[in-house]
Structure formats: structure tokens, C-alpha cells
Amino acid sequence: MKKQRVSLDDIARSVGVSKAVVSLVMNGKAEQYGISERTRIRVLDRARDLNYKPNQLARGLRLGYTNTIGLIVSDISNSFYAAIARNIEDLAASVGSNVIICSTDEDIEKERKLIKLLRNRQVDGIILSSSQENAEELRNYYSDGLPLVLIDRCFENSGIPSVVVDNFNGGKQIAEHLSKSGFQKPMVLTLSTSHISTVKHRVEGYKYAWQQKGVKIDTVEIPFGDISGAVSELLMTRFKQNFMPDCLFAVNNNLATAVLQSCNNLGIRIPEDMALTCFDDLPYFSFIKPSVTAVSQPISDICTQAFEILMHQIKQEEIEGLGKLSVLSIVLNIRDSSRFVIPSDSEESKILKDK
Amino acid sequence: MKKQRVSLDDIARSVGVSKAVVSLVMNGKAEQYGISERTRIRVLDRARDLNYKPNQLARGLRLGYTNTIGLIVSDISNSFYAAIARNIEDLAASVGSNVIICSTDEDIEKERKLIKLLRNRQVDGIILSSSQENAEELRNYYSDGLPLVLIDRCFENSGIPSVVVDNFNGGKQIAEHLSKSGFQKPMVLTLSTSHISTVKHRVEGYKYAWQQKGVKIDTVEIPFGDISGAVSELLMTRFKQNFMPDCLFAVNNNLATAVLQSCNNLGIRIPEDMALTCFDDLPYFSFIKPSVTAVSQPISDICTQAFEILMHQIKQEEIEGLGKLSVLSIVLNIRDSSRFVIPSDSEESKILKDK
DNA sequence: AAAAGCACCTAAATCGATTTAGATATTTTT
DNA sequence: AAAAATATCTAAATCGATTTAGGTGCTTTT
Numbered sequence: 001m002k003k004q005r006v007s008l009d010d011i012a013r014s015v016g017v018s019k020a021v022v023s024l025v026m027n028g029k030a031e032q033y034g035i036s037e038r039t040r041i042r043v044l045d046r047a048r049d050l051n052y053k054p055n056q057l058a059r060g061l062r063l064g065y066t067n068t069i070g071l072i073v074s075d076i077s078n079s080f081y082a083a084i085a086r087n088i089e090d091l092a093a094s095v096g097s098n099v100i101i102c103s104t105d106e107d108i109e110k111e112r113k114l115i116k117l118l119r120n121r122q123v124d125g126i127i128l129s130s131s132q133e134n135a136e137e138l139r140n141y142y143s144d145g146l147p148l149v150l151i152d153r154c155f156e157n158s159g160i161p162s163v164v165v166d167n168f169n170g171g172k173q174i175a176e177h178l179s180k181s182g183f184q185k186p187m188v189l190t191l192s193t194s195h196i197s198t199v200k201h202r203v204e205g206y207k208y209a210w211q212q213k214g215v216k217i218d219t220v221e222i223p224f225g226d227i228s229g230a231v232s233e234l235l236m237t238r239f240k241q242n243f244m245p246d247c248l249f250a251v252n253n254n255l256a257t258a259v260l261q262s263c264n265n266l267g268i269r270i271p272e273d274m275a276l277t278c279f280d281d282l283p284y285f286s287f288i289k290p291s292v293t294a295v296s297q298p299i300s301d302i303c304t305q306a307f308e309i310l311m312h313q314i315k316q317e318e319i320e321g322l323g324k325l326s327v328l329s330i331v332l333n334i335r336d337s338s339r340f341v342i343p344s345d346s347e348e349s350k351i352l353k354d355k
Numbered sequence: 356m357k358k359q360r361v362s363l364d365d366i367a368r369s370v371g372v373s374k375a376v377v378s379l380v381m382n383g384k385a386e387q388y389g390i391s392e393r394t395r396i397r398v399l400d401r402a403r404d405l406n407y408k409p410n411q412l413a414r415g416l417r418l419g420y421t422n423t424i425g426l427i428v429s430d431i432s433n434s435f436y437a438a439i440a441r442n443i444e445d446l447a448a449s450v451g452s453n454v455i456i457c458s459t460d461e462d463i464e465k466e467r468k469l470i471k472l473l474r475n476r477q478v479d480g481i482i483l484s485s486s487q488e489n490a491e492e493l494r495n496y497y498s499d500g501l502p503l504v505l506i507d508r509c510f511e512n513s514g515i516p517s518v519v520v521d522n523f524n525g526g527k528q529i530a531e532h533l534s535k536s537g538f539q540k541p542m543v544l545t546l547s548t549s550h551i552s553t554v555k556h557r558v559e560g561y562k563y564a565w566q567q568k569g570v571k572i573d574t575v576e577i578p579f580g581d582i583s584g585a586v587s588e589l590l591m592t593r594f595k596q597n598f599m600p601d602c603l604f605a606v607n608n609n610l611a612t613a614v615l616q617s618c619n620n621l622g623i624r625i626p627e628d629m630a631l632t633c634f635d636d637l638p639y640f641s642f643i644k645p646s647v648t649a650v651s652q653p654i655s656d657i658c659t660q661a662f663e664i665l666m667h668q669i670k671q672e673e674i675e676g677l678g679k680l681s682v683l684s685i686v687l688n689i690r691d692s693s694r695f696v697i698p699s700d701s702e703e704s705k706i707l708k709d710k
Numbered sequence: 711a712a713a714a715g716c717a718c719c720t721a722a723a724t725c726g727a728t729t730t731a732g733a734t735a736t737t738t739t740t
Numbered sequence: 741a742a743a744a745a746t747a748t749c750t751a752a753a754t755c756g757a758t759t760t761a762g763g764t765g766c767t768t769t770t
Contacts, residue, residue, distance in 0.1 A: 005726090007725090007726055007727085008727060008728095009726075009727095017749075017750085018750045018751075019726085019728090019750090019751095020728080020729075020730090020749075020750065020752095021748090021749065021750085022727095023726095023728055023729080024729090026727095027728085033748090033749090034747055034748055035749075036747080036748065036749090039748080039749085053471065054726085054727070055416070055475070055477065055726050055727070056476045057412045057416040057421065057476070057725085057726080057727095058727045058728090058755085059726080060727095060755090061412040061416055061725090061726080061727080061755045061756065061757095062726080062727050062728050062729085063727085063728075063755085064755075068476075076437060076440050076441050076444065077434075077438050077440070079432070079434060082431060082432045082434065082437035082440075085437075085456070086430065086431050086432035086458060089431065089456070089457065089458055098455050098457070098472065098473075098476070099455070099456065100423075100453050100454070100456075101440070101444070101454065101455075101456045102444065102453065102454075103441060119408060120408050120409060120410065120411045121411045121412070121453070122410065122411065122412050257639065260642050260643075261641070261642045264643075264644075282639075283612060283616075284637075284639050284643070286616070287615050287616040287620075288615075288619075288639070288643040288644070289619075289643070362756055363756065363758095364756075372719075372720085373721075374720090374721095374758090375719075375721080375758080375759075375760090376719065377757095378757060378758055378759080382757095382758085388719090389716090389717055389719085390718070390719080391717080391718065394718080409756085409757070410755085410756050410757070411757095412755085412756080412757095413755070413758090414756080414758080415757095416724095416725045416727095416755090416756080417725050417756080417759085418725085418757085418758075711770100712769105713769080714767100714768080714769070715766100715769085716765105716766080716767075716768085717764105717765095717766080718763100718764085718765090718766100719762105719763080719764080719765105720761105720762085720763070720764095721761095721762085721763090722760095722761095722762105723758100723759090723760090724757100724759085725756105725757095725758090727754100727755095728755090729752100729754085730751100730752095730754105731751095731752095732749105732750085733748100733750070733751090734747100734748085735746100735748085735749100736745100736747075737744100737745080737746070737747090738744080738745065738746080739742105739744065739745080740742090740743080740744090
């Protein structure tokens, strides 16, 4: 019942050759090293019979690589990152690698620990959606020789290869769409982790476009934690103060979901009472009533590019423009949640009718 | 620019002691082995200065364990499994372990490869949601000494510790709820991978309860792949044949989402034209219109139990009832999508009005 | 002063696979 | 038949950390 591992040596002894021969045979280098066909066959047969499995720790120790890459995101249960993870997993599998996935919960200390941990495990490289405030530490890792690619979130002039989307443009397109549709009292729901590039750029793009039209924006930061509760309270308060926006931009899918939930509870109608737009498209956005206007990201492209860049680093291949920032474009899917409805006083009064 | 690793030996040489001392100090065994305080401090200082990171491959090779566990599911981008992954990750982190997550796409061959691969990597144990037809192979791994816990999906009398939910009861409760509400023409949407215990038991429970009432069930297997297209076609066909069910049970969240999407496209109203119920609760089910009746699983409990059992195996601790099947209970969340509406001819005719 | 005790540390084996320099036996060349 | 060439394989170092059985020099005991 005990785990009895079969090693190279066991096979070598059993066949009556040296470990070297077994190793060479197992790695397909028999011909190259002039191992006789007879010996080769005997080794392979015995390895199969004994159910030999090469110990990858020993192999990794000797070879200096592990065919494992690390993926660090803020929360693997967020569907955006889950999709990223799945893409990376498939890409890794295509080159015989595995992925160790870790979540940081936007905690810088946790991120630091995880990077250290993955390095100690000798991962070949790391794909990281960082929560750090700046790139200083990461730059150290990178120039230390750690193959590293940043995705989703980036830093200005970090010098670390990064693959992100055009968040500014996403926010801008949303604002332009809302403005063009006739909305006039915009709000943006952002996160307390507002130093994060994605959040920051989305908000900046949104503000920029509205400011072009000379419109002031109501900006609200939702603290990490009970997002749903905070959003609910916010909308309540704004309503009581008679200070409701006529359109809202939620900077990510979590916030959007919280808004939908709150509006449902509070009886706020979308888009009649308030339009809703957000970043990150989810499957259900397209078929619920109302369908939700959202910016979608090219997840597959992000992963393909990031993975490719990482592989180049791992293989130590020089590559043109390494260290560059790659900015992919987004698509704004306009749906019912941001359809403009001519407001009437009677409608406004229906809000919170259930309360 | 090159990765210059700092080893135990480097520190030893630099301080002027043997590797043994450094190792003992680093592992907090200095006192136990009578290392002088002065030496201890000097070693620690030097380790910090040189930014020493113990090589976990070497450590794992020597110690025989890696503080890494494997998690194999069918698709990490499915929100149910993403949530599972997150829970397991946190549990593992609490004991200093990492998780390697892999997806099988319900492919038995891929599952086989992944298990082999994880074993070669010397993971300490595996948590598996298996796609196999029977437990034969898995039993071999298990009795071979591989710490293994099955979750979500199980096998009869496998002898392998398993943590699942009461799928039969879930299906049964749904059917009873529908029947009690007044529905009479039930359908169940199941998957082509119908040998899988979850799917099988859900359908069995559903059928059992309806049969108790003497009602026949329309059962449809949706082939893997283009689920959304297949569901859409199915509903179209059934409608044309004038053979629409008045209530539907989708055996998992993917199917339910496909149904919502199709109904939206086809103009089928829920629950007026057809009620919808499903397994796996998703956040958005509770606030969309109509809200969706769904069975929710105690994900956190599943993970806690599975992880605990795995740890017992890894630590080789005898534990009462190891190898047993643990069946957790589910909760049926009754919502608007299965509210009974007295049918009228005029309403029925509205279906497909847009086509 | 020899023996014993103690504090502090070292040498070396070990985990399992890879790789290289060279050993041995056989065959071919001259 | 001796030298050279070839075919086939082996020994041993290596990756880096852990662990255990001792070793060294000092102090204390008798």
C-alpha cells in the first residue's frame, strides 16, 4: 500500500546496465549515443513493465527548468481571470507546461509572497496581473532574470513586457456613446484600488470624453469588501438626496453585477431611471432584460501574446521590442441598458416604490 | 542580467561554515543542534544580504514532498469550478501549499495524462472531479499510495474518498416543486456525458419524482460542443412540432445559460411559456428578470471536507471512515422562473413572434 | 594529568536524473 | 600481429538541500 517509486536506478539494475544508458534511452538519445537496439528495447520494455515515472523534481533540479509557469491574478474566481487562466493553461499545455495559479486579493504583501514562492519553486516564468502601486520591485525581479510578463494591468515606462487593452479608449467610447445618446448626468463607479492602471485609465477615458462636452462627472469609489452592500447604500443615498445620475459606468464586472442586483432590489429601472454601462463583457449581459452595454476584452489575444513573450524570455531568445507595452483594442457592445428614454416625472417617482 | 541563484553553499562559504549549519539555521533548528547564537545571526544576516531563496526542487527531492497539490476539473473557466479552485487555493495557502490547476474538457485521455503529469511532478495529492466511466484506474492510483480525493463526481463503491452533493435529491426537489406548482409537461436537458454521476443522479432524481406522479418526462441529451446552438435548435423544433414542455430542468449552469439565451432569442417567455429550473446557482440568477430557480451547492463545505481528507492522506494519518463517500445536502432556491402561470391560448401563440 | 563532558561544528550520504569524459571489448586497417 | 577505429557502455560529477554520525577543541571532573 505504500508509494514505491521506481527510479532510473531500479531499471538500470534490473536490466543490468548503467543509469546513463537508461536516461539516454528514455530521452530518445539512444541512437545519438550509440546504444544498441537490443539494449534500447530492453530498457523501454522494463520501464513500461515497472511503470517508471521520471521524477520531475530531480530532472528540474539538474536541468534548471521545470516546465511550469506561474499565473498570478487578483481572484481566480472572477470570470475574467478564470477565462484568462483557462487560455493560459491551454497554451502552456501545448508546449508541455503546467500552470500554478494564485490569487492575491489585491493584497500587495500577498503578491510579494506569491512571487517569491513561485520563484523558489523554480517556475520557468510568471504571468502577472499586479496589484502593486509601482513597478519598482517587479523591475528588480525582471532585471534579475526572472521571465515575467504583465497582463491586464501595467505601469508607465516599467520596461517590463506588458500586454493590456486600451482601457482609456474603452472608458472614452462609453462616455461618448452615453453623451451622444442624450444622457447628461454621468456617474462612474470605481474601486478603492484606484491606483491600478486598468481602473485608472478607464475612469480617465470616461472623464476625458465627458469633459470634452463640458459635463461634470459624479465619481464614487467603492471600497473593497462588501461591494454589493456599498453599491446598494450608495444608490439609496443618492436617490434620497435627489441626486441620481441618469447614466452610470461601472469599471468592472463585479461592480456591474452589484449595480444590477441593487437596482433590482431598489426598483430602479434600467435604462429608464438610470442607464448602465460597464467594462468586461459577461455572457449573461447579452440576454438578460435589459441587456447590458459592456466593453469586451480580447482575452484570447491577451493570453496568446503574453504567453509568446514569456516563452521568448524563457528560451532566452532576443525578440524585437521586448519590454514593450502591447495595447490591444477593445470593443464596445451597445445594448439596451444604455438606450435613452425621454425622462418623465411620473417615471422618476416610481423608483423605490417597493420601499 | 543573468539569473544567478544563491545556494546554501554560497552562504556557507561566505560565512565560513558548513552547509549543514546553514541548513539547520534556515530551518530554525539552530538551538536544537547547538549552533551558537553568533553563528546563527551571521548566517541569517548573510542569507538576507545575498537574498537567498531555498530551491524547492532540491528540497522536495530530498524530503519527498512538495507542498503542492493538484486540482483537476473539467473546465476551470466554468464558474462552479472557478469557485472550487479559489476555495482550494485558500485552503492550500493556509498550510503553505500551492495548487496546480488543470482542465480536462471531459476528455478521459487528457485526464489520464494530467494525473500522470502531476504525479511525475511529485504533487503531494490530487483533488479530482473525474470524467472517467468507472473507478478502475483511479482505484489503482489510490491503492498505489497516491493521496486522492474525488469531488463533485463519484463512483459507486469506488473505495476512494469522495465528497459530493445529493444530486438525486436536488433533481427530486425540483421535480416536486414543479409538480406541486401545477406544471405537467416536464422536460430535462441533460448532457451527452450522461455517465457522469452528477448528471446521472440529477436526472434520476427528477425522473423519479415525476414518475411518482405518473408523469412522463421528455429527456433530451445535448451533445458537447455548441451547447447554445443545440439548445436553440431543440426549442425551435419542439415548438414547431407543437410539443413544447411547460417546464424545463437544465442539469447544469451552462445549459441553463444556453436556455436563457435561446428563450430570449426565440421570444419564449419564462415562466409564462415555459418554466426554467436548473442545477448550480449563479449570482445573476437572483436578480435577472425573471429570477431563476436553481439548486445551489455548498461549495465551501465541499472544498473544506475534500481538503481535510486529502491532508489526512498526505500526512498518512489514519482517519475514521476514510474511503467513504461524503454526501452534502443542497438547497433549492425557488424563484420566479418556475412560478406557475395559468396558461391561455393567446399567450402560447406569442412564442416566436419575432421569427 | 587522564578521563569525561560539553559546545559547536563538519563530512558525507542521500534524493533521482542528466551529461560528459573515458573505459572496454570488438572489429577493421595496415 | 600491432595499431587504429568503432561500437557500446560506465563512472562520476552535478544540481541544492537535508540529515546523521561523528569530529575538534575546550572545560570540568576525579
